[in-house]
Amino acid sequence: MPKNEVVISKENELEDFKIDLKPQIPQFPEVEISKLNIKYPLIPPYAFAHIFWDYQNKELVYFIEEPGLNPEERRILDILEDGIKELINISFLAVKDGDTVIKYLEKNLRVLIKELKIQITNDNYQKVMYYIYRDFVGLGKIEPFLCDYFIEDIECNGVNFPIYIIHRKYRNLRTNIVYDNSDKLATFVERLAQKCGHYISYATPLLDGALPDGSRVNATFTEDITSRGPSFTIRKFSQKPWPPSKLMQMNTISPGMLAYLWMLIEYEANIMIIGGTASGKTTLLNGLAYFIPPQARVVSIEDTRELNLQHSNWLPSVAREGVGLTNLVGQKYGDVSLFDLLKESFRQRPDYVIVGEVRGKEAYVLFQGMASGHPSFGTMHANSVDTMLRRLETPPINLSPSLVEILDVVVVMTQTKIKGVEVRRVTEIDEIISVKEGQGAQFHIPFTWNPITDKFSFNNQSYVFNKFNLHQGISQEELFKELEIRTKLLINLYKYGIFDYLEFRNIINEYYKDPMAILKRFNVK
Ligand SMILES: Nc1ncnc2c1ncn2[C@@H]1O[C@H](COP(=O)(O)OP(=O)(O)OP(=O)(O)O)[C@@H](O)[C@H]1O
Ligand SMILES: [Mg+2]
Known part of the structure; x- marks a missing residue:
């Protein structure tokens, strides 16, 4: 018996997964930067932006806050992510009409849960579903940034370097998002290229493209061009405003x-x-x-x-x-x-x-x-x-x-x-x-x-x-x-x-x- 087939499915008790794709735009308080501490929704109720003053480094930082997963939830997520790759038509996800995609993903996920006889509580299911949504429909760990109306640029300068963003109100901010594995970063950059309808490889290591929503993407692939490994910059603004x-x-x-x-x-x-x-x-x-x-x-x-x-x-x-x-x-x-x-x-x-x-x-x-x-x-x-x-x-x-x-x-x-x-x-x-x-x-x-x-x-x-x-x-x-x-x-x-x-x-x-x-x-x- 495969090791997942342990308990009876409870998939009928699982509620529909819901996220708010148009979260409210926050109002920023007028306080001294060193007193700033604000949190606003990016993909509510799961992902939030937390901007606060880092006393140790004396700088304003931008942290993405997401639900934590315990080892058991992580194990289930890994199993489901592997399964879902087999089951779904990735190109359908590219259509990206929020609700339709979520329904499609959920339907398939429920089939998997049933087939693999995975026992999962509703709370765990919702969290796991958030990560599946984020990683398959969205662009993985940087997806919350893409949902922040106030972010203009997202910059990743290589492996083990924190991603920096440019915030419309607070400008350059260090974030808590880091790619700590060169292969994962390379895979991500390949995916970014695919989304732009391009191909990036050791032979063609530079990418200058646009995501479906019009965001500009620049990326490099090999280690010899940027010694820190693959890197990318996403300029979120889609339309260049006409002067x-x-x-x-x-x-x-x-x-x-x-x-x-x-x-x-x-x-x-x-x-x-x-x-x-x-x-x-x-x-x-x-x-x-x-x-x-x-x-x-x-x-x-x-x-x-x-x-x-x-x-x-x-x-x-x-x-x-x-x-x-x-x-x-x-x-x-x-x-x-x-x-x-x-x-x-x-x-x-x-x-x-x-x-x-x-x-x-x-x-x-x-x-x-x-x-x-x-x-x-x-x-x-x-x-x-x-x-x-x-x-x-x-x-x-x-x-x-x-x-x-x-x-x-x-x-x-x-x-x-x-x-x-x-x-x-x-x-x-x-x-x-x-x-x-x-x-x-x-x-x-x-x-x-x-x-x-x-x-x-x-x-x-x-x-x-x-x-x-x-x-x-x-x-x-x-x-x-x-x-x-x-x-x-x-x-x-x-x-x-x-x-x-x-x-x-x-x-x-x-x-x-x-x-x-x-x-x-x-x-x-
Ligand atoms: N001066 C211009 N010359 C040529 N094309 C233009 C000009 N201004 C706008 N456009 C194009 O016309 C389209 C509509 O422009 P815009 O959204 O500014 O119009 P609008 O009057 O605000 O429209 P709506 O009635 O939908 O609000 C856009 O695709 C835009 O690129
Ligand atoms: Mg108009």
């Missing part, structure tokens, strides 16, 4: 419009980007975020993660849907809506608030926030300013005209065809002068786009500049002069081919500190 120069290159927006919006952002105006589906609103919103002053605290709120800001003090959050049945007010247990997030975010004293897409009652919180002096940007699905205003003023949003008036400008976008080619264009920028009950709104339109010539024009007047003049004491002359300088700078950045997003960001950040140096460097006279 404004890229939008100029596509002729989506003119340098003048960008310079104008840049100034509006600096002087803390409220901006809404509107347009039809896929007209490029979110892309433009992300592009405009490059103009936020580098030291500002930025909070962003989205339904699905799309924004990718190049800002060191950026706190992103994503709404999530709860589980189970909806209650009487249409919520599920664990729901975190845009409304909740937005309310919470204003408590964090943001300098700028970005809402990915304004749709429902969160608009009220957003406009309240604007009214209390938090410059905000967002996108809204509407084809014209009139439609947008109507949507804001009628149920379910129901804002009062005086609250809507807090919006300074509306950028209108469209997706259209020019000579048979699909393009995105900013068709106009509208400045809101007033919104009155029953009388509609009054606008000024400084920038327009001509669909026949595909050119943009500016009428050399700005109502918003007037406001800056009144409220911030900057003269119109100075404002227009600055507009001209920034327009020239943007044209030259384009001419000099500054399309790399980090380079672009650094230039804007430097401009905030030392404008003359940047103007000189890019030959703006």
Whole structure:
């Protein structure tokens, strides 16, 4: 009798394995680094991030906390892992639609448990199932890192060296994850290559690829290239955010419009980007975020993660849907809506608030926030300013005209065809002068786009500049002069081919500190 066939199966008593694939985004406390001690879920209820101050080494560290396994559980896990390799179709796992994959894995695991007559309590089963999920569906011990919204880079410099991560808030952190066996690390790097659709070997020891979710992967395989054995770096960000120069290159927006919006952002105006589906609103919103002053605290709120800001003090959050049945007010247990997030975010004293897409009652919180002096940007699905205003003023949003008036400008976008080619264009920028009950709104339109010539024009007047003049004491002359300088700078950045997003960001950040140096460097006279 094989040694596993010891006791009667209890597989019918095992509950379904459940994990939360969209854990809540944590809020980080504002405390001294040496007092920091926070824990947040990565793959709840099993894996957590624990960031704390290591007194001995005097540094901030990032530990992954997972359930421990006793020798018996480990033995069962090894048996089941071996068995599952035989039983399942690994390529099916690559489809990676969370719940489907878990169901598939579980079904097979239960078959194995029954066949091998393994006795396992429900608690042990859940733990073992977590590791099987982590190792087969995920990327093994680094999978929790991949689930951390705040991690940008994962770096493994070889065997017996702790993995380092780059955290969006706390930057470089040492972790408690180590590959202590050269063969295992090599196997892992091979698997990473496979996931990228590449092959890595002693003959082709360098890998530069992308995981299915778009994360970039670099890896080395032999010991002579990196003397510490195989190594890898995963850059988690999938989409490279388009800098404004890229939008100029596509002729989506003119340098003048960008310079104008840049100034509006600096002087803390409220901006809404509107347009039809896929007209490029979110892309433009992300592009405009490059103009936020580098030291500002930025909070962003989205339904699905799309924004990718190049800002060191950026706190992103994503709404999530709860589980189970909806209650009487249409919520599920664990729901975190845009409304909740937005309310919470204003408590964090943001300098700028970005809402990915304004749709429902969160608009009220957003406009309240604007009214209390938090410059905000967002996108809204509407084809014209009139439609947008109507949507804001009628149920379910129901804002009062005086609250809507807090919006300074509306950028209108469209997706259209020019000579048979699909393009995105900013068709106009509208400045809101007033919104009155029953009388509609009054606008000024400084920038327009001509669909026949595909050119943009500016009428050399700005109502918003007037406001800056009144409220911030900057003269119109100075404002227009600055507009001209920034327009020239943007044209030259384009001419000099500054399309790399980090380079672009650094230039804007430097401009905030030392404008003359940047103007000189890019030959703006
Ligand atoms: N200026 C542009 N030129 C060409 N393609 C663009 C431009 N902006 C965005 N796109 C492409 O168009 C698609 C939709 O862009 P984006 O998500 O920004 O639009 P959206 O208006 O926010 O869409 P939605 O209505 O879904 O929110 C993306 O695939 C993006 O790469
Ligand atoms: Mg969008």
